[in-house]
């Protein structure tokens with residue numbers, strides 16, 4: 725079973741996808757982390773963010789994704805970079821990487837390969853239901869008021885020890901919304917057939933219940949699968 729969750733930054737996709745994957749006992753894929761790791765490579769190597777050839781080479785680099793039902797860990801150059809990928813520095817630059825057609829081609833192929841090999845997956849991003857898995861068993865699109873999303877993102881960043889101001893987080897989200905929706909390749913759109921959910925006033929538990937209800941309504945099997953281990957790609 726492939727379940728896709730797309731939507732705006734900070735709408736609660738990651739938390740919902742993780743909870744749903746854990747509840748179903750299947751793997752969870754955070755595709756934003758893949759764009760973020762390519763961003764980290766580009767920044768570390770001093771690559772000009774409009775140098776398509778070097779960006780494509782960076783996307784082809786051998787980073788590792790360790791997927792479980794409740795987490796994803798990313799290893800780059802023998803270093804665990806999972807936490808580093810969530811920093812504001814990476815937040816500010818990822819949209820340039822995400823606009824590269826060559827980078828998208830490589831990462832999309834990798835995402836489809838993971839889907840094929842695992843068979844069951846909850847995957848979240850901006851194009852999972854529209855481009856990567858158009859035939860997914862269930863597709864969701866999540867959104868929330870931008871002020872609410874900025875509040876959530878700010879608390880996440882503060883919890884990770886990063887000093888951030890609400891206004892900066894809000895401005896960053898507005899800019900990401902604009903660029904994610906207006907870029908020529910794989911813009912953020914509501915995938916055909918997606919079920920919409922506005923999480924502005926919902927708790928995580930309520931979101932999870934809504935997702936499960938919808939899977940049941942679609943006739944999908946929501947009994948927890950056991951025995952999902954770690955998968956390294």
Ligand code: C5P
Nearest residue numbers: 755756757759818819822849850851900
């Ligand atoms: O979801 P997350 O905030 O980690 O994504 C970081 C950025 O990566 C997004 O703002 C978007 O520009 C890009 N992205 C994308 N396609 C995806 C996932 C993320 O373009 N499937």
